[in-house]
Amino acid sequence: MTSYREAIIADLPAICRLGQVVNLLHHEALPHIFSPVSDPQRDIVYWRKGIENIGATTYVAETSGEIVGFVAVDVATEKHTQLQPVCFARIGSICVSESSRGQGIGRELMARAEHWAVSNGAVDIRLNVWSFNQSAFRLYEELGYEIRSMFLGKALTHDET
Numbered sequence: 001m002t003s004y005r006e007a008i009i010a011d012l013p014a015i016c017r018l019g020q021v022v023n024l025l026h027h028e029a030l031p032h033i034f035s036p037v038s039d040p041q042r043d044i045v046y047w048r049k050g051i052e053n054i055g056a057t058t059y060v061a062e063t064s065g066e067i068v069g070f071v072a073v074d075v076a077t078e079k080h081t082q083l084q085p086v087c088f089a090r091i092g093s094i095c096v097s098e099s100s101r102g103q104g105i106g107r108e109l110m111a112r113a114e115h116w117a118v119s120n121g122a123v124d125i126r127l128n129v130w131s132f133n134q135s136a137f138r139l140y141e142e143l144g145y146e147i148r149s150m151f152l153g154k155a156l157t158h159d160e161t
């Protein structure tokens with residue numbers, strides 16, 4: 001059985017390991033954008049903020065005492081004069097270990113993140129997914145997320161002469 005709770009500092013090594021899984025996936029698809037994986041502890045300062053910062057949290061999924069998934073979420077308010085000053089939530093990262101996928105853990109983590117977002121005043125929730133990542137996109141689509149923006153990019157070549 002899988003249980004869900006907010007992460008504590010002692011979960012950081014497991015979150016770092018899962019964070020590397022997300023990193024590797026993105027590096028393999030877009031090596032010119034995402035760095036290769038290295039020391040699993042490299043990103044510990046970043047993941048720690050998702051536990052300690054005000055207006056942020058991380059949920060973990062635990063099966064038989066092992067962390068098998070996490071989601072990081074925070075809230076923010078738009079400051080631009082042309083945007084409505086709404087409080088919205090951002091999914092920073094989500095990962096379920098490969099052997100635990102397809103059992104509804106990702107869906108449940110997203111539900112926890114959304115519930116936390118509502119409790120923290122958010123009226124909207126947003127996330128970024130790269131276009132190669134169709135399995136993540138399918139999950140978000142099933143959960144009611146819609147494409148609102150398209151983020152374009154192009155590699156530029158530099159003439160050696």
Ligand SMILES: CC(C)(COP(=O)(O)OP(=O)(O)OC[C@H]1O[C@@H](n2cnc3c(N)ncnc32)[C@H](O)[C@@H]1OP(=O)(O)O)[C@@H](O)C(=O)NCCC(=O)NCCS
Nearest residue numbers: 022094095096101102103104105106107128129135136138
């Ligand atoms: C995206 C990700 C978090 C989804 O996690 P997950 O636990 O596999 O998600 P779920 O099980 O809730 O749903 C995924 C699939 O399982 C299916 N599913 C859900 N509950 C199920 C159950 N009880 N039994 C069988 N299948 C189930 C869903 O319908 C969905 O199927 P589909 O993808 O074929 O449409 C996971 O694939 C992952 O960690 N990917 C790598 C990291 C990543 O890409 N992160 C997102 C970056 S934007």
